[in-house]
Amino acid sequence: MYKAYETGFRSQTLSFKEKFWGISFFYVLLITILAVVGVVMLYSAANGSWQPWAGRQLIRFGLGFGVMLVMAFMDVRIFLRYAYLFYFGVLALLVIVEIGGHVGMGAQRWINLGFIRLQPSELMKIALVLALARYFNSVSLQHIESVKGLIFPAVLVVVPVVLVLIQPDLGTALMLLFSAGAMFFVVGVQLWKFGVVLFSGILCLPVAWHFLHTYQKNRVLTFLDPERDPLGAGYHIIQSKIALGSGGVFGKGFLNGTQSHLNFLPEKHTDFIFTMLSEEFGMIGAVLIILVNFLIIAYSFVFALRSASYFGKLLVIGLATNYFLYVIINISMVLGLLPVVGIPLPLISYGGTVILSVMAGFGIILAVNTNRNINIGKD
Amino acid sequence: MNRDNDKGKLLISRSFFLGGIQLFLLFLLIFRLYYLQVYQADKYKTLADENRISTRLLVPPRGIIYDRHHQMLAGNQQNFQALMVAEQTTNVDDTLAAFQKIMPLTEEEEKRIRKDLKKNRSFVPIKIKDNLSWEEAAHILLNAPDLPGVIIDEGLSRYYPYGGMFSHVIGYVAAVSEEDVKDDPLLEVPGFKIGKSGIEKIYEKELRGKAGNQKLEVNAVGRIMKEIEREDGVSGKNIELSLDVRLQKKAYELLGEESGAIVMMNVSTGEILAFASAPAFNPNSFTNGLSTEEWNSLNHNEKKPLLNKAVAGLYSPGSTFKMVVALAALEAGVIDRKSRSFCAGKMVLGNHTFHCWKNIGHGYINVVQALQHSCDIFFYETAQKLGINRIAAMARRFGFGAKTGIGIENEKSGLIPDTEWKMERFGEPWQQGESIISGIGQGYILTTPLQLAVMVSRIANGGYEVNPTFRKVSDAGKQALKSMGLSSQNIEMVQQGMFDVVNTPGGTALMARFNFDGQRMAGKTGTTQVRRITMKERQSGVLKQSELPWKYRNHALFVGYAPQDNPKYAVAVLIEHGGSGSSASAPLGGKMLLEALKLDATDQPVD
Numbered sequence: 004m005y006k007a008y009e010t011g012f013r014s015q016t017l018s019f020k021e022k023f024w025g026i027s028f029f030y031v032l033l034i035t036i037l038a039v040v041g042v043v044m045l046y047s048a049a050n051g052s053w054q055p056w057a058g059r060q061l062i063r064f065g066l067g068f069g070v071m072l073v074m075a076f077m078d079v080r081i082f083l084r085y086a087y088l089f090y091f092g093v094l095a096l097l098v099i100v101e102i103g104g105h106v107g108m109g110a111q112r113w114i115n116l117g118f119i120r121l122q123p124s125e126l127m128k129i130a131l132v133l134a135l136a137r138y139f140n141s142v143s144l145q146h147i148e149s150v151k152g153l154i155f156p157a158v159l160v161v162v163p164v165v166l167v168l169i170q171p172d173l174g175t176a177l178m179l180l181f182s183a184g185a186m187f188f189v190v191g192v193q194l195w196k197f198g199v200v201l202f203s204g205i206l207c208l209p210v211a212w213h214f215l216h217t218y219q220k221n222r223v224l225t226f227l228d229p230e231r232d233p234l235g236a237g238y239h240i241i242q243s244k245i246a247l248g249s250g251g252v253f254g255k256g257f258l259n260g261t262q263s264h265l266n267f268l269p270e271k272h273t274d275f276i277f278t279m280l281s282e283e284f285g286m287i288g289a290v291l292i293i294l295v296n297f298l299i300i301a302y303s304f305v306f307a308l309r310s311a312s313y314f315g316k317l318l319v320i321g322l323a324t325n326y327f328l329y330v331i332i333n334i335s336m337v338l339g340l341l342p343v344v345g346i347p348l349p350l351i352s353y354g355g356t357v358i359l360s361v362m363a364g365f366g367i368i369l370a371v372n373t374n375r376n377i378n379i380g381k382d
Numbered sequence: 383m384n385r386d387n388d389k390g391k392l393l394i395s396r397s398f399f400l401g402g403i404q405l406f407l408l409f410l411l412i413f414r415l416y417y418l419q420v421y422q423a424d425k426y427k428t429l430a431d432e433n434r435i436s437t438r439l440l441v442p443p444r445g446i447i448y449d450r451h452h453q454m455l456a457g458n459q460q461n462f463q464a465l466m467v468a469e470q471t472t473n474v475d476d477t478l479a480a481f482q483k484i485m486p487l488t489e490e491e492e493k494r495i496r497k498d499l500k501k502n503r504s505f506v507p508i509k510i511k512d513n514l515s516w517e518e519a520a521h522i523l524l525n526a527p528d529l530p531g532v533i534i535d536e537g538l539s540r541y542y543p544y545g546g547m548f549s550h551v552i553g554y555v556a557a558v559s560e561e562d563v564k565d566d567p568l569l570e571v572p573g574f575k576i577g578k579s580g581i582e583k584i585y586e587k588e589l590r591g592k593a594g595n596q597k598l599e600v601n602a603v604g605r606i607m608k609e610i611e612r613e614d615g616v617s618g619k620n621i622e623l624s625l626d627v628r629l630q631k632k633a634y635e636l637l638g639e640e641s642g643a644i645v646m647m648n649v650s651t652g653e654i655l656a657f658a659s660a661p662a663f664n665p666n667s668f669t670n671g672l673s674t675e676e677w678n679s680l681n682h683n684e685k686k687p688l689l690n691k692a693v694a695g696l697y698s699p700g701s702t703f704k705m706v707v708a709l710a711a712l713e714a715g716v717i718d719r720k721s722r723s724f725c726a727g728k729m730v731l732g733n734h735t736f737h738c739w740k741n742i743g744h745g746y747i748n749v750v751q752a753l754q755h756s757c758d759i760f761f762y763e764t765a766q767k768l769g770i771n772r773i774a775a776m777a778r779r780f781g782f783g784a785k786t787g788i789g790i791e792n793e794k795s796g797l798i799p800d801t802e803w804k805m806e807r808f809g810e811p812w813q814q815g816e817s818i819i820s821g822i823g824q825g826y827i828l829t830t831p832l833q834l835a836v837m838v839s840r841i842a843n844g845g846y847e848v849n850p851t852f853r854k855v856s857d858a859g860k861q862a863l864k865s866m867g868l869s870s871q872n873i874e875m876v877q878q879g880m881f882d883v884v885n886t887p888g889g890t891a892l893m894a895r896f897n898f899d900g901q902r903m904a905g906k907t908g909t910t911q912v913r914r915i916t917m918k919e920r921q922s923g924v925l926k927q928s929e930l931p932w933k934y935r936n937h938a939l940f941v942g943y944a945p946q947d948n949p950k951y952a953v954a955v956l957i958e959h960g961g962s963g964s965s966a967s968a969p970l971g972g973k974m975l976l977e978a979l980k981l982d983a984t985d986q987p988v989d
Contacts, residue, residue: 147389189396247418265602267433296408338414339418
């Protein structure tokens, strides 16, 4: 009330100039560094050619950069206002995909819009964060701590997760679940409730295992024992480790990765691009990329804490966690620490929707930072 | 309001916690990177190299085999094959059809090509046709614009320019089989051929050379990206043999359609100059794989072209053995120059009658005359006096009963019987009658034509232990011959007898004599029965050889040397079922020696 009073005197809307200078240029620089590294690696993945990936990735990053700027210049209150609308829109798209999407890579994930193959599950990652942030912003701590208060947000989470699961896209479903879980945690849901969910989850594992596709079971089994089928399911992870390990400290040099260029490394332009980077630029290159990501996450959390509004904080934490999940899952996967689940390394891996959704997320984070002093009510 | 404040505080404290965990997890990845990229780097570097580097063996060219005058006997021929790379064709069927227009393919070949195409990735070259001549290869290249994806590949295949003429000496090469000892990685190379018989087998290690290595970078599907390293192997060593193409040619000319063997060697060096076993076979057909038909016809031929009769054919030496018996007797003092026997055409021992080949008998006869006329009675009596063991001992000194060690596989040692041997073999004591027929080289005695050539060489060189070899002996590398310790007078007596065989009227090889600038030949004929002449037949008149079926006719042998005064060349001739040594073998031996002397005369100035 004190703050509301103070801000009451100021214009609640920032000018264009204020918004521009409010953007964290360092944050944008970190993002751009990753994107440039991505384009460079895609150039290498095509054996030193802009075709077919590097050039298109550059255009996509340009588009994503535009989306980020548009988001960054938005008023945070607009996000609040349209959060549910956006959520239900994306949910509708997910249903459409389920009914008649394009079949690609064995899973129905795309809507072909002509210029881009839209992956609604990617958009859902933002939509879910928006919807949850709006909901938790609107309710009291008492409500959050009650079981009744968790029914609605739980439904918000479960419906898209189930839809994504039947696509089937286990990786994205888990990411949705984890980022939602992180939000449930930060808003103050009691830890014992997580314990209950975790416990019942473990109880359900045998049943869940039953519903997994054969290839998904193979991925898990292969993760547990990569030598189980070295030329089949275990091939990816074994070759990835060989590529990484043989890169050594300094790497084999740009365009000189033997594992990548002789095609021993599969999916080198998408899920395993970090491996290729580590092979060509060694541990030094790999650590630098991790460091840049470390800074992006750290800055995001600083932005969250600096934001005056509960909604803004929660929004940034949700989106940052979402980005973190991409990074940690992808890198852990190629390092052989997690099963191969098909999660790309955003900004670096080749892929359109991921860039657009991640850049939109960064735009929202930047907008929250720009609007950090604007207080937002409960609705 | 208070609760709202709590809500915000809780958010902040839990955010700190969440952010901390996230940053910590990211940090942990660095440890994993360290483990893989530093701690285990060497292991993975090795694995990466194993992935990308494919090592191939480079087959060295096989050593060339020459005769003593550097004529190529076995060489490597450029061999062209047409290959097709499916991914370089616009359409596999079109290319094949176009190829068929230039060079028809059999149905079998087409089937195999289709199968190979299905089995291999599209960048792997598929064999369309191999063993193409240069002309055929050129014809295909000329039509290259119509044959996209077709390439001509050249390799080396073993080639024997003289065909069958050296098949029993040089042998042949063929694909490595299960039994071969795989002590060299080269043997694992598909299509690699090794020596399977003859010189090719004896000198396999020298001829083979050392494999080269080629390290290639390959991608995940096995396509060759580039050559990383190449270490050329060492070509096989060329080998110069003692053989003389011209004498070899002569030997086969003389043998003609007969089944038999001719071996000629230098009496002082042991160098084999001609080594023929007839009929021969074409070793070139072995190199490219023999068809069942060819194999059957070789195997079922009654003249046994695959049998190397010069070393693996066992024959009674017959009268050619008489020199050994004579020397044994002379050395033992059982007879001397003047000892005479009376030949009445037959000799009775107990209830058994031994016949001389000459029914009316030779009358009184000494050792030189007995050799000249090949009188059997003289040698019956001599053998009877000597006993088998002294004959056997002398025979062994001349190299009989043991392998000569020339190295050719399947060489037989022959058989020189003695009393001990008979006891062991049959459990029965030796009979005197057996000594008697041994005196004329019949009975249990078995020899090879090569052993006969060695024997006659040792007589010709005055009793020195010369051993046969296929390698050309340089003047410096001449074997220092060990004397057999025979009396030179005794040797001379035998030599005189052999000279008379050819050059004195009444000699059994008179028809074969020659006089080339005063150089003459000495020799000894031999005729051995392959069937027993029954008493009944002897009474009703022995059938003429020409009246008998081929396989019942006598074997005809001849051993000889020339020139008579300074012997240089020795020859042994065997004609299976040739009838008689005098008429079938002696003329061949004479022609061989004459040819050698003539060549000597023309070669001399060149040396």
